[in-house]
Amino acid sequence: MDEPRIAAWDRRVDWPLTGLAVVFLAVYTWQVLQRSLSPGAHEALDVVLTVVWVLLGVDYLVRIALARRRRRYVGTHVLDLLILLLPVLRPLRALRVVTVIGVLNRQLRDDFRGRVAVYVVGTVTLVGFVSALGVLDAERDAPGATITTFGEALWWTITTISTVGYGDRYPVTFEGRVVAATLMIAGIALLGVVTASIASWFLANIRSTAAEAARITEDELRATSAQLTEVLAELRAVSGRLAELERDRPTRPSA
Template sequence: MVTVSDDEPRIAAWDRRVDWWLTGLAVVFLAAYAWEVLDTSLGADDRAALEVVITVTWVVFGIDYLVRLALARQRLRYVRRHLLELAVLLLPMFRPLRALRVFTAIGVLNRQLRDDARGRVAIYVAGTVALISFVASLAVLDAERAAPDATLTTFGEAIWWTITTLSTVGYGDRYPVTTEGRFVAAALMVAGIALLGVVTASIASWFVENLRQAGQQVEKAVEVEADRTDAQLSEVLDELRRVSARLDALERDRRPS
C-alpha cells in the first residue's frame, strides 16, 4: 500500500508543518460557528465579528488546499482523490449553501484524528461519529431554523435528526425543508453508510484475526504433539535396538565353541 509520504513527499512534509496549526484553527472555526448558531441573543456587532472569524478560517482552509495542489506531483490525480474536499470548499460560495462551510473543519480534524488513532478503529469511529454529528447538527439548524414549515428549530431536534439519519434509521418525524438542509442530509446519509461499512469491516476483521490466531494455536499444538510422539518413537526404537543387541549377545554366548 502506497502511503502519503511515499506518494507525495512534499505534501507529507507540508502536513507535518501545518497539521497542528490547522487543527487548532478548525477548533476555533467550530467554536465560532457553534456560538453564532446556538446563541440567539447575539447582537449585530458580535455576529459580524464571529462571521469574520469563520470566513477568515474558511479562506485559510482554502489556501491550504491550494498549497497542497501546488505541491502535488500529479495535480489532476490529487484533485480526483479530493473531490469532496474541493466541493466543500466551493459550495459555500453560493449564499444558500453558506452553512456547508462548517464541513471544511471535518477534513482537517479527521486527518489529525486518523493519525492519532493509528489503526485503533473504535477510537477513530467514535471520534468521527461525534464530530460529524455535532457539525451536521449545527449546519442543519443554521439552514432550517428560519425556514417556513421548518421541523428543525432547536439544537435538540437537530441532534435527534442527525442521530436517526446517521444511523440510517430515519424515523421521518424531523426532516429538512431547505436546499441547504437537504445537502447536509445527503452528506450525512453517505457518511452513515460509510461508517456502518467501517464498523462491519472492523467486526469481520476481528473475527478473521481471532480465527487465524486460533488456527495458529491449533497448528502449534499439533506440531508440539507430533514432535513429542516422534521423540517417544525414537526412544522406543532405541530401546528395541538395545534389547535386540542383548539378545544377539546371549545367543552368541549359548552357541558351543
C-alpha cells in the same frame, strides 16, 4: 509513498490545521446556538470563520502544488474540493461547517488507528454534531420548519444517520435538504468504514496472534533441537567411553 512531499507537509501542518478546525467548529457553534449575539459580534465571528476557511483552502492549494501528479491528486480528492467550494454559494453557507470534518477526522484516524471503538465513537459524534449545527442553521427561521431547536436537530441527526428515519422532523429548505443528503451519504459511508475497520482490526489481531504462535513454535523447535543435539552428544560420549572400556577389559585365558 506516492507523494512524499505531501506526506512531509502533512507532518508539519496536521496539528496546526486541527487547531484551526477546532477553532472553526467552536466559533460556528457559538454563532449558531447563541441567538442573542449583536450584529457586530455576528460579523466578527463571520470574519473568523472566513479566515479559517481561507487557510484551509490555502492548505488544499499547497497540496496540489506539492503533488507530483496534480491532475490525479485533484481527481482523487474531489470531495475536499467540493467541501471548500460549496459554502461559497450563498444558499449553502451552512455547509461551511463540513470543512472541519476532513481535518478532524484525519486526526482521529491517525491518532486512534487500531482503536476501533474510539475512532468510530469520535467520528459519529463529530459528524452528528456538525450535521445538527448545519441543519439548525438552515432550518430554524424557515416557514413551516420542524427543526427549530438544537435538541430537535440532534434527534433528527440521530434518526437520519442511523437510517431509522421516523419522519417526525425533516428539513424543508433546500440548504437543509442538502445537509440531509450529505448526512445520509455520510451515514452509509460511515457504516462501510466501521465494517471495514472492525474487519481490519480482527485481521490484524489474527495475523499478530498467528505470527506470535509461529514465533513461539519456532523458538520451541529450536530449543528442542538444541536439547536433542545435547542428548546425542552425550550418547556419543557414553558410547565412546563404553567402547574404550571394552577395549581396555583384560581378555580371559581360554581353558
